Amino acid sequence: MTTTPAPVRRHRTTLALAAATGAAALALTALAPAGPADAGDDARPSGATHRAAQRLEAVLRPSGDPDGSGEAHLTLNQARGRVCATITWQDVATPDSAHVHRRSDGQVVVDLSDAVTGGPRCTTGVGHRTIGRILAHPRRYYVNVHNATYPAGAIQGTLHR
Secondary structure (H helix, E strand, C coil), rough: CCCCCCHCCCHHHHHHHHHHHHHHHHHHHHHHCCCCCCCCCCCCCCCCCHHHEEEEEEEEEEECCCCCCEEEEEEEEECCCCCEEEEEEEEECCCEEEEEEECCCEEEEEEHHHHHHHHEEEEEEHHHHHHHHHHHCCHHEEEEEEECCCCCCCEEEECCC
């Protein structure tokens, strides 16, 4: 009966451990995001995901305009106090404003008007607490798109992940 000497056995164990560690590191690297979620957002180091930009969306349905529809895609960056929006609509007269409203009282919490009127699609100076509350409970907020025909809102939709 032959046995492997102890130093060789340790070497094999070390190699196996190194291979397993390398495979785990490679797997974690493959699962990590390749870059920022938005060209304007900085990539965040591992462990800072709570501060990185997060995306929410809403399917917009008639709230005034009976045949209107659309979508809203928001990127919220709490660290920068910035909310960026891409809003599309169909069968609605040209919008003149859009907002994120708090569902409980209809209060406007973020003005997204530039995103529907051809201006910058990002709103800056949004309160960190406001963004934090929206991210914590997105379904408590909705996007409302307004126009001259429906000043109270042509289409709207509840935010969700």
